[in-house]
Amino acid sequence: MKVMNMVNAINDALDLMLTADPGVVVYGEDVGVEGGVFRVTEGLQLKHGVQRVFDSPLAESGIAGTALGMAVAGMKPVIEMQFDGFVYPAMNQILSHIARFRNRTRGKFSAPLVIRIPYGGGINALEHHSESPEAYFGHTPGLKVVIPSTPYDAKGLLIAAIEDPDPVIYLEPKRIYRAIKQEVPEEKYSIPLGKAKVLNSGEQLTLIAYGAMIREAQKAIAMAKQNGFSVELIDLRSIWPIDRDTVRESVRKTGRVLIVTEAPQSYGPAAELMAVINEEAFLNLEAPPTRLTGFDTVIPLPLGEKHYLITPQRIYHEIDKLIRY
Amino acid sequence: MFNQDSLDKHRALDNRMFQLLSEDGKPLEKGWKPSLSNEEIVQAYKDLLFERTADLMAVSYQRQGRMFTYPPNLGQEAIHIATGMVIKEEDWLVPAFRELGAWLAKGVSLREIFLYFKGNEEGSHFTQANRMLPVSVPIASQLVHAAGLGYAMNYNSEKAAVFAFVGDGGTSEGDFHEALNFAAVWNVPVIFVVQNNQFAISVPMSMQTKSVNIAVKGLAYNVPSVLVDGNDLFAMHEVLSFARAQAMEGKGPFLIEARTFRMGAHTTSDDPTRYRTREEEEHWAAKDPLKRLKSFIEANNLFDLSQEDELVAEYKKQIDSSFEAAEQHPEYKLDDVFAYMYSDMPDELKRQKNIYENYLNQSGGAK
Numbered sequence: 001m002k003v004m005n006m007v008n009a010i011n012d013a014l015d016l017m018l019t020a021d022p023g024v025v026v027y028g029e030d031v032g033v034e035g036g037v038f039r040v041t042e043g044l045q046l047k048h049g050v051q052r053v054f055d056s057p058l059a060e061s062g063i064a065g066t067a068l069g070m071a072v073a074g075m076k077p078v079i080e081m082q083f084d085g086f087v088y089p090a091m092n093q094i095l096s097h098i099a100r101f102r103n104r105t106r107g108k109f110s111a112p113l114v115i116r117i118p119y120g121g122g123i124n125a126l127e128h129h130s131e132s133p134e135a136y137f138g139h140t141p142g143l144k145v146v147i148p149s150t151p152y153d154a155k156g157l158l159i160a161a162i163e164d165p166d167p168v169i170y171l172e173p174k175r176i177y178r179a180i181k182q183e184v185p186e187e188k189y190s191i192p193l194g195k196a197k198v199l200n201s202g203e204q205l206t207l208i209a210y211g212a213m214i215r216e217a218q219k220a221i222a223m224a225k226q227n228g229f230s231v232e233l234i235d236l237r238s239i240w241p242i243d244r245d246t247v248r249e250s251v252r253k254t255g256r257v258l259i260v261t262e263a264p265q266s267y268g269p270a271a272e273l274m275a276v277i278n279e280e281a282f283l284n285l286e287a288p289p290t291r292l293t294g295f296d297t298v299i300p301l302p303l304g305e306k307h308y309l310i311t312p313q314r315i316y317h318e319i320d321k322l323i324r325y
Numbered sequence: 326m327f328n329q330d331s332l333d334k335h336r337a338l339d340n341r342m343f344q345l346l347s348e349d350g351k352p353l354e355k356g357w358k359p360s361l362s363n364e365e366i367v368q369a370y371k372d373l374l375f376e377r378t379a380d381l382m383a384v385s386y387q388r389q390g391r392m393f394t395y396p397p398n399l400g401q402e403a404i405h406i407a408t409g410m411v412i413k414e415e416d417w418l419v420p421a422f423r424e425l426g427a428w429l430a431k432g433v434s435l436r437e438i439f440l441y442f443k444g445n446e447e448g449s450h451f452t453q454a455n456r457m458l459p460v461s462v463p464i465a466s467q468l469v470h471a472a473g474l475g476y477a478m479n480y481n482s483e484k485a486a487v488f489a490f491v492g493d494g495g496t497s498e499g500d501f502h503e504a505l506n507f508a509a510v511w512n513v514p515v516i517f518v519v520q521n522n523q524f525a526i527s528v529p530m531s532m533q534t535k536s537v538n539i540a541v542k543g544l545a546y547n548v549p550s551v552l553v554d555g556n557d558l559f560a561m562h563e564v565l566s567f568a569r570a571q572a573m574e575g576k577g578p579f580l581i582e583a584r585t586f587r588m589g590a591h592t593t594s595d596d597p598t599r600y601r602t603r604e605e606e607e608h609w610a611a612k613d614p615l616k617r618l619k620s621f622i623e624a625n626n627l628f629d630l631s632q633e634d635e636l637v638a639e640y641k642k643q644i645d646s647s648f649e650a651a652e653q654h655p656e657y658k659l660d661d662v663f664a665y666m667y668s669d670m671p672d673e674l675k676r677q678k679n680i681y682e683n684y685l686n687q688s689g690g691a692k
């Protein structure tokens with residue numbers, strides 16, 4: 001065991017997979033010499049060489065499209081989009097090809113690759129550096145979408161994503177890159193994709209979140225506990241596929257559910273979860289499933305972010321309302 | 326003056342760079358005389374000095390925690406000042422994010438620039454600047470907008486040019502190539518200025534392209550293209566003037582590769598020692614555009630440089646007061662998050678805003 005933050009844990013997973021699988025390559029803008037703008041790939045080029053860890057030209061569509069070519073030829077590219085907003089130039093390759101190659105060729109070819117994207121707000125950044133684009137990917141048939149909330153999960157989920165036979169979008173909640181430190185095993189281990197985790201068991205309400213919202217949810221749950229409320233917290237970990245079993249079991253037990261996402265509301269992950277809950281646990285509901293999400297607006301620049309970011313107090317407010325419903 | 330003959334002589338394919346002054350500010354050709362008046366030269370020097378002072382102060386405001394991420398302009402100012410001298414009120418300026426002096430020339434206030442980099446969209450309003458697009462963070466994406474603006478200028482029979490900026494790294498993006506192609510096919514009056522400052526964050530030119538230079542990329546689209554010493558204000562001014570004149574004659578787009586060096590960090594969150602050497606920095610420090618123009622002015626006795634300290638002190642006061650004005654900008658309101666999404670706020674957004682306001686009322690204003 002070694003104490004790691006999420007940056008260390010992702011770096012460790014990449015390092016182990018570069019060592020374990022000669023087909024793995026890691027590339028993107030500034031990932032080589034610089035070690036990535038968040039230092040996630042620090043030291044990897046030195047250790048594994050410029051053939052396997054390298055800087056690409058500044059072109060996201062090119063980065064994603066070349067990764068497909070490599071994957072079709074049997075390699076395992078793990079590419080980085082420097083920030084959430086810069087995956088947009090790559091959307092054509094992701095939506096038009098990467099997500100569809102297996103289906104189009106009736107299984108002859110596939111695109112097993114991983115796209116790592118630091119995402120989300122709360123870091124006082126310029127425009128296009130604070131986006132929550134997960135719904136675009138969750139809505140695209142053919143992709144798996146993974147979002148860790150702890151260093152331990154970050155490592156195990158990334159290893160699973162790299163070993164997965166299909167393309168995986170791996171979103172890194174950059175706001176908590178260095179915020180949480182935890183004991184993480186040094187060896188290789190994987191966490192199955194599509195499996196949620198119950199972080200806190202409780203009886204009165206199910207709170208579903210993922211990524212950076214987990215930490216905010218935990219603070220709210222601590223407030224709830226002080227007030228005698230018992231809240232169950234599900235860390236979704238994958239937003240596609242959604243772990244219906246875990247969601248169903250929890251909501252059937254509690255009958256009340258609150259979903260928290262930083263992403264905008266409309267057509268977002270919370271909407272999908274509410275549909276799943278309707279399908280799986282409608283008759284057990286004791287209050288309307290509720291969502292607390294980002295507004296349907298552009299996420300504001302730093303001075304306005306305080307109006308947009310979801311706080312533990314707001315989460316607690318919804319918990320309180322729902323339990324008293 | 327730079328003309329068709331100069332263009333023919335400075336073939337991008339031969340990698341010949343257009344330059345007028347040596348590093349120490351001496352004309353490269355005997356008997357060369359600037360096409361600018363003495364007053365214009367002195368004004369350009371003052372503007373350059375102002376940009377540099379404001380830029381260095383911006384970095385220090387950031388260091389003091391009074392501003393968020395900021396991209397320094399240090400070393401690239403001659404390109405901006407020359408653009409400012411050539412661009413007209415009726416022309417469009419399509420920025421990337423590292424053209425401070427050109428923005429100021431277009432009428433953007435320093436207060437707004439500071440406000441923007443402090444993290445308020447109000448700083449993108451550019452109240453006094455006519456025909457200038459906002460900063461474009463997604464690299465190179467603005468260039469296709471420029472081609473569209475150019476089409477509109479032709480369509481409306483307006484005699485106006487579009488000046489569009491991008492960095493060397495940006496020339497790898499598909500949008501750069503699409504913009505050149507559209508501009509050429511449509512024969513629109515767009516002047517593409519590539520600030521080749523040698524690095525895209527940590528990635529050097531050698532890893533960005535195998536082309537002998539960036540100017541040749543324009544040639545493939547049949548866009549007249551030339552490599553210019555971007556640290557030579559006179560050279561930049563002449564080529565930009567020529568490019569604009571060509572555009573006004575209906576000759577279509579033009580591409581300038583302005584060879585320069587980012588003497589500062591990529592942004593205030595970057596550490597250049599990770600990817601470039603002291604030798605490289607020193608090599609380029611000798612080519613500093615401010616120093617070069619100053620040497621020329623000194624050699625020709627155009628301006629009493631002993632006044633410079635006083636001038637800089639004056640600039641600093643002015644810059645500080647612009648920064649304070651930005652700091653005193655009214656509080657960012659919840660309304661500002663919603664108000665500009667649509668021309669009329671849809672009911673759904675009103676609903677979301679109301680829910681949040683109700684929460685704030687109940688919580689006594691606490692978020």
Ligand SMILES: Cc1ncc(C[n+]2csc(CCOP(=O)(O)OP(=O)(O)O)c2C)c(N)n1
Pocket residue numbers: 029058060082086089423462463464491492493494495496520522524525526587591
């Ligand atoms: C589409 C896109 N990808 C990545 C980034 C992150 N990024 C910001 S600046 C930059 C380098 C730009 O280099 P260059 O075009 O040479 O301009 P310079 O910064 O040197 O002025 C990168 C990769 C971005 N802003 N937009």
